[in-house]
Amino acid sequence: MFGSVTALVPYKKKVLFYYGFLSLLISIPLFTVSLYFFLLHDLDNKAKAAENILITQMEGIFSELKTVVDSAGLSCQEEDATRLKRLVFYSPTFKELGLFDKDFRVFCSNYGVVNIPIFSSIVTRIESSAGRKTVSLVRSKSLGEATFFAFYQGENGIGVNGLAPPIRFSTLIDPIILPDYFYELTIGKRILSSNRDGMDSDIWNKKVVSLDDWSVTLDVFLPSNLYWQRLYSFAPFIFAVWLVLFLAFYTAHLISVYYRRSMRHCIRRAIKNAEIDVYFQPVVSLNPGESLEMEALLRWQSLHHGYVSPLVVVKVASELGLMDELTWVVIRKVGAFYREYPDQLIDIKTSVNVDRFSLLKESFAPKLASILEEYPELKGHLGLEVTETSVLNHDELPLMVSRFEHIKALGIGLSVDDFGTGYSGLDFLRRFPYDTLKLDQVFIANLKDDQFTRQVLTSITILAKELGMKLVAEGVEREDQLEAVRLLGVDRVQGYYFCRPLPKDQIITWIARNNSIENAAK
Template identity: 65%
Template sequence: MFKSINSIMPSKKKCFFYYGFISLFLSVFVFMLGLYAYQLKDLENRAESAKNALTYRMNDIFLELKHIVDNSELSCEKEDIDRLRRMTFYSPTFKEFGLFNDNFRVYCTTYGPRDFAIFSSIVNRIKESSERKTVSLVRSHSLGESTFFAFYQGADGLGINGLAPSQVLAVDVDYLLSPDLPYELTIGKQTVVSSEYNHKSSVLAKRVESLDGWAISLVVFSPFSLYWGHLVSLLPFMFIFCLLCCLIFYTAHGGILYYRYSLPLNIKRAIKDNSIDVHFQPIVSLKAGGFHEMEALIRWHSPYHGQVSPLVIVETSERLGLIDDLTWMVIRKVGDFYREYPIQLKEINISVNVDRYSLLKESFAPNLEGIIAEYPELKGRLGLEVTETSALTVTELPLMVSRFEHIKALGIRLSVDDFGTGYAGLDFLRRFPYDTLKLDKVFIDSLKDDQFTRQILTSITKLAKELNMALVAEGVEREDQLDAVRALGVDRVQGYYFCRPLPKDQVITWVEKNATK
């Protein structure tokens, strides 16, 4: 008897433990990998933003210097000094200005007249710059600390330098990066600003940004300490994600099991309700004036499982002990088909597949006799196709011959289906010849190109003629296959070349159209 779904499904505790472990691993992996990717992207975006902010500040600095130079003279009178002091007062960046001439000597500052030369290295950088500007980091006597110097020289040779605390460059950078991302800001090889950061600490990643046209570089670090801190803060979300994954896995697992084990239940119900459809595939006679035949084939579209394979239906029916019920259902539907279309099917025989082990049952022939009494239209028209799925034992062989004799006495034809691929023995064929041998599609597919297959089919054809059996070639799909089986002397063909299995109303249309062909 078919077991219930609950008895087959694994225990809930075992499933929760198994999927809980997978969900935990997946949650940790996803969050760690996601946080890693996020932190790298965040480092890239914030470093880029800091670079842009630094670039804007440098452009503003040199616009300010250019404005002062454009309004200055090669003199250092009181009004010149006052103007420089006034510019210093209103400057957002600089604490001191100094004017220099085309010889690169400073002659005037906010503290009064001066006369000293600018370092040669700075002069060279000014001359090499296309816009006659550069920056430097020098210790200032006036500011008393490492000082940021910005130099600009106008087209007429008059130039200016501005002095500012080195930290002024890092105001915007610090706002964008601190306190999460440590950084270093350097001019040339000298560090302007370095946020508090232990260089011996492990770093997840770092990004280096260089300002085009300036000897300024910005190195931004993403420390592992930040990564672990964020990961710890995400633990509640990781736990929730783990639970959701566990529930999804468990629900999906239950759904798969339900689908798997509910399919047999639905097949059982469909057999009991006679809701499995029967389609019919014509077996075409190649003889002039010969009559066509048909094979009844099961088809079923489940409302829950979609189109279900006939092979699955048969295997499931065997497992559930319902294969005989399936056979009786198909035979009765063939009887109904004859009753519904008596004129169109007057000269057409129809075959039904039957399991050979069903034939061995003592009750099979009497039950079949009862159905023929119920449907007299089947007598002389019904055929049974027996698939040679396994060899008969010494005990089964005479029993099968006895069953066949009983069935033949009921006016029913017998065919061996898929001949050549199973275990049908020559001894059995000689003791009780079938009415028809059906050649399997495997042989038909390789008939054209395989000489060995051709020799086998030639022998089978000769055997069938000796035993007075008809031959049917299954699976003929192309014209070259049709020509090949015709050359062997096969006079009945079944396959998509002529017609696929069709519902009863469509196959009747086919019969009416091809009755005279």
């Protein structure tokens, strides 16, 4: 016992280590891969949000510029400059406005008359744009730094350009993207970057947003350091997932072990794998010179449940719909027994218990015939015992008689087991008498002290002899019971008085010893 317990401890440690390691293999990749795809999804959402902000901003900018062009002329009088100053004062975006002509020369601004040519690259973009509009980053003389310019040319040939500090866009985009991600906003041909120091990190992915109508491109980057920061912050959650997975796997393991060790599963497996043992109990004739008979009785020693009563095995097999399979297992083992000891068993018949509802199946007799072909040693040696447990209805009675005829045609004897405990009617016995009628051991146990039982058994004995049936008294354990059944005229006895059920090697020894005693007596 201590050895098995000692061996169990390393096994449990091994199981715990296995499921712990398996949970780790799942939880870490689960989080690392999931986090990466989550950040990609988040990157996409941030880029779309920034795109919507930029579109709204650019539409507002060019709507404002269109308003300026619609009321502008080619003159630059004081009132024209004043009007531009007023527009700049109320503009949410621009710090300076200028008008340009069809030759793309700025001739008027909110500061007065000017004469500044627009860069040819900007002119090209204006002319190639479907809406005759574009933006650019150029160095402003008035602001002394890279400045955002928006250009728009109306249908009348007059155009307007607006100047604004680039921070205008940063204040819109930064709250959406920073500090997790980094971006580069390309306006025209120049880049407005969010934070170049952050770009020192490895870039694992990026999302590109292009506003082609306005020559604006936004690149949003996923830096590697963000991934590692998030992964480190999720360490407690990774541990929690690992623990949940470990508990789930180990619980499933325990449930699986419990199921594999459950009575129903073990019996199912034992039947499927033919792990059921067969013991044999002699049926001794009280008439000198008559052959010995035996009954095959199933026995099962479970690895997890120890010895299990045959009644439990039969009950569970019936519930699982495996009674037929159980019957074939027992018959085949009886066949193997006869094949192993042909000389010792040459004159001995062995009966096997069969569920009467199995006999009603059309496939039963053909299957039995195929087993007789498989084990020809059984021919003339096999009998079937049908337990008297359930009443047959009007339709089943003739069907059972037909099945019995098929079985008798195979040379197989029939007996009714545990007679008196069920519902077998006298009419059924008369219509198709069995070869043997076995009296239930309940009657034998009460035979000595119960006058009524003796009267019933006397009537049954007379009936059996009238029908040409052999009688077997089951459960004979004492000499007084043996004498009582002998006085009733019972010619065969089965019980512990002569021999308990024995495995095949021991029953062969018993048969040999019994034959020796019988020969010596002769």
